[in-house]
Amino acid sequence: MRAFLLLMVLAAAAGAQTTREMNDLNWMEFQELVPGKVQTVLLPTGTVEAHGVINNGADNTAPLALARAMAPKLNALVAPLVAYGVTGSLDGYAGTFQISEAAYRAFLSDVLTGLARNGFRNIIVINGHGGPQTAILNDLAEKIGRERRVRIMVTNWWAICSDVTLKVFGEDGGHAGWNETAFIQAIDAKLVHAERYTKDLEMPRPAAGTWYAFPFPTPVILYQAGQGSVRFDQAKADAYFAAVATRMVEVVRTTITQWDRAGLFR
Numbered sequence: 724m725r726a727f728l729l730l731m732v733l734a735a736a737a738g739a740q741t742t743r744e745m746n747d748l749n750w751m752e753f754q755e756l757v758p759g760k761v762q763t764v765l766l767p768t769g770t771v772e773a774h775g776v777i778n779n780g781a782d783n784t785a786p787l788a789l790a791r792a793m794a795p796k797l798n799a800l801v802a803p804l805v806a807y808g809v810t811g812s813l814d815g816y817a818g819t820f821q822i823s824e825a826a827y828r829a830f831l832s833d834v835l836t837g838l839a840r841n842g843f844r845n846i847i848v849i850n851g852h853g854g855p856q857t858a859i860l861n862d863l864a865e866k867i868g869r870e871r872r873v874r875i876m877v878t879n880w881w882a883i884c885s886d887v888t889l890k891v892f893g894e895d896g897g898h899a900g901w902n903e904t905a906f907i908q909a910i911d912a913k914l915v916h917a918e919r920y921t922k923d924l925e926m927p928r929p930a931a932g933t934w935y936a937f938p939f940p941t942p943v944i945l946y947q948a949g950q951g952s953v954r955f956d957q958a959k960a961d962a963y964f965a966a967v968a969t970r971m972v973e974v975v976r977t978t979i980t981q982w983d984r985a986g987l988f989r
């Protein structure tokens with residue numbers, strides 16, 4: 724503790740940044756950083772929905788931890804998490820929430836506008852939940868980007884990293900499948916209740932156009948039949964988190980570099 728305090732004092736004396744969380748900066752610190760020293764912000768977005776034997780907030784836990792891991796490597800701040808979202812077909816499970824698409828669109832529009840008004844040039848959404856939420860975020864990236872002349876990128880980590888999933892686990896994943904469960908296990912193993920897991924929880928995702936059901940009959944939805952069945956392996960979980968974070972930094976860095984190179988919205 725004393726060593727930690729000493730480090731903090733030394734960091735402050737050197738003028739170094741002690742936090743990358745917008746929640747924890749005061750207005751004077753923020754003014755010193757943005758946009759002079761920091762032009763990039765990571766905005767984690769998620770939802771609250773059932774996830775097999777991991778927490779209902781897994782889609783919040785994942786992008787927040789990911790954004791925190793990515794921020795120092797991108798010289799970015801982490802915006803406060805948007806924790807409620809457009810859940811969709813899993814709304815109906817205990818403890819789940821659904822925000823209407825109209826309300827979500829209006830709210831996120833104002834959040835993105837606020838980040839632009841506060842001086843960020845690169846707004847990177849670290850999205851933790853797919854379906855209609857992704858479509859709304861993509862639309863807003865274009866709308867707010869055009870209106871405010873800021874660069875906005877929407878990322879879906881599980882989709883960007885599908886090849887990382889194949890590499891680490893040797894098979895594809897699923898919603899609350901092995902990959903997503905492992906991602907949470909790497910962040911906080913206490914959120915994983917292996918003792919509650921049974922194979923009965925798993926169903927493969929129906930092929931496009933075959934059937935739809937509301938509520939979806941299980942929260943563990945495998946992208947491909949026979950792959951992504953949940954196992955609990957801490958070493959693989961840790962390797963997966965690290966590999967996903969590395970890949971995400973690469974993808975965002977490449978995009979920012981290309982924006983700069985093209986001279987867009989300078």
Ligand SMILES: [Zn+2]
Nearest residue numbers: 781782899903
């Ligand atoms: Zn999820």
